[in-house]
Amino acid sequence: MSLSPAVAHRRRPLAAAALLSAGLLVTGCADTSAPAPAPAAGAARDGGSHAGKSAPQPFAARAERAVPDGIPGLGPRTRKLIPESARQAVVVTGEGHDANRAGVVLYTRGAEAGWQPAGASWPAHNALHGWSDNHQVGDLRSPEGVFGLTDAGGRKADPGTRLPYDRGSAFVAPGTGFDGEPLAGAFDYVVAINYNRRPGTSPLDWTRPLGAGRGGGVWFHVDHGGPTHGCVSLPEQRMKELLRWLDPAKNPVVVMGDPSWLGR
Template sequence: MHHAIAREHVKTTRITRTWIRPTTFSEMLPIKPYGELDSACHAVLTSYLEMAMVRSFRLLLLGLLLLVCLPACRTAGPTTPAAAGRSGQAATIQAGKSPLDGSRQLVLVVTESFDDNQARMRRFERSGPGSWRPVGDDVAVTLGKNGLAWGRGVHGQTPLGPGPVKVEGDGRSPAGVFAFGTAFAYRPEDLWQPAKMPMHRVTDQTVCVESISSRWYNRIVDENTVPAVDWSSPDRMLRPDGLYRYGLMVDHNAPDTKPGAGSCIFFHLWRRPGAPTVGCTAMNEAAMLAVLAWLDASKKPIVVQLPRTELERLAPSWGASELVVLRLTPRE
């Protein structure tokens, strides 16, 4: 009986297993029952498990690398001469940006060609990033006597396509997208309502500086407020003909001003219907007052001034196809 009890004790001991927390590959096995496996078998099994785990780790690493690399492979492509020659702004537009982003008021001025000095103007607005809605009717305006030339503005510092480039004294109005700067008036209190734009009261001291070498180039200043006058033959704004009685500065070549790229571009009153300017956009008094009463600096108003073919090409890429669909047909 004593021997039988001993054999039963051995049998019970054989099915007992002991587990410990593994710290290495070789330890990721239960400790074998005493007397069940010899050391050689244990070594073979441990080696097999280590190789399997290394193989699994390599496969996991390969999968992660594929996940990272495949999207890049899909988007990468050869650089074409056309792509390499695009301006920085054009690349931004291609990436989904638009020079119209952030604005809720827009004044559209459209000509039939770069060399045309007669145009149509209409206002648009929106409450958010959606479609533009027309405000009022379109009206006749006039441009520089030689038409349009690509300017420097919200759209970028380089042309968005073929055509002349704006320079000082070329008799052309700037083409592109521009912010509005300061409004001005001889008597701001005569406006229909207080302007919601920064307003400069024009006096006999008020000039717009056109001298390329001046530190005040392309700015409206009062001569009696600057430390030293460093310009000659400025555009004196208190004019006998009253063309600047009401107006707006167009931020062409500003605030990043380039000497010689054009200066003192305004919306102002015209001399007579159809009379071109030396580079500004001119209109009748009713149209000018309507623009001044409507513009609101908090809505970041802009002016889009383009030949029709350029508008048709660019507006869809700016998310503003409705500006093309709406034809500016003459009403006067």
């Protein structure tokens, strides 16, 4: 898959001490029980876009142009959760409800062909205990659902994403993971998953619309060789490809969960 870089949007770096809680530094994933202070003023930027509405068509014309879903493993309920405006989908399929390994496939949706894969499956890690459709702080499960992807950031320079990108030294995860692996570099590149967060802000923004008890800080980030606290992790090269591929004009979403949940 060839992924061409685009002009990046950058946010001003945020102070590490003001934005990361002790829990974030210890866990290696940004899902913690205590909220951190809000980001500095000016950190939020609008990372989304809204496609113009087309003129209404007669029902018969709409029916003739109907296209198949094209994403294997998704049941009718899950398909309905994907917004009509979405033209990019990152599908994360766990190996099982309690498994911490998954596969990630990128899909694009065209007017005629419907959803088509943009490449092969990538290996990934998810949370230590698997998945939950009612994620809570400390359950060590990744949230199941369909969520927007509007904001990115990391310790390293923007690799060429079209998403707003917040670079700063606050993206650091010292210590070790569940398998004793070092967490250094896990937050070199991140994409915020819009679960219990405010879209259009830095991934470090600690606003929790559902309340602190429902967790948050769920990201795509660089894989450190073991399960996460709630995030989805990919090899560093794949993270850079994902960042370059995501296009806010196509309203990208992530569809994530175990096979049983996805197939409903």
